[in-house]
Amino acid sequence: GAGVSQSPSNKVTEKGKDVELRCDPISGHTALYWYRQSLGQGLEFLIYFQGNSAPDKSGLPSDRFSAERTGGSVSTLTIQRTQQEDSAVYLCASSLEIGNNEQFFGPGTRLTVL
């Protein structure tokens, strides 16, 4: 079946604007994860969902970041009042269930904040 898809693939925005990034996990996967990949920091965990619930939000860098998942499927990562340091590739992954170590990644959304 189809893999994890993310949209948009690229997003350029101005500092201070809000952005929404979307992730469509593999059908039937109940666990969903968001990561951020930047040159200086490598790949960092942001948040994961078990179904529609996000038990661990410790990786979100600030309160400008939020995420939700509805219907146990699509997830949206929202960044409010974007800053230049938010520029990175935002990656989404899903796994069949939480605790399954086989996480399948999407192609990412490349965010550039001017």
Added chain:
Amino acid sequence: QKEVEQDPGPLSVPEGAIVSLNCTYSNSAFQYFMWYRQYSRKGPELLMYTYSSGNKEDGRFTAQVDKSSKYISLFIRDSQPSDSATYLCAMRKGGSNYKLTFGKGTLLTVNP
């Protein structure tokens, strides 16, 4: 000190060479160990994961974990130009901690 350290390279080898990629970690709570391959402008792709110390083989790839030394390796035999990519190690603690902690990745180029 970061929890997971990985030499960023770059590493350049001739086709057919044996490649050794390594990560060290500082937290003994890590129990699950993965290797991902990432091509340029693509998402990471899981190559292998292991739970215990020892070796695990899959085709040309062998993953090795030494928990006593907090050291993991990925060996690629008969390397091919198509193996040229960034290789990321990742680790997870046990129990209800589902967060993956990644190394920064090693850029590998296999020259024909």
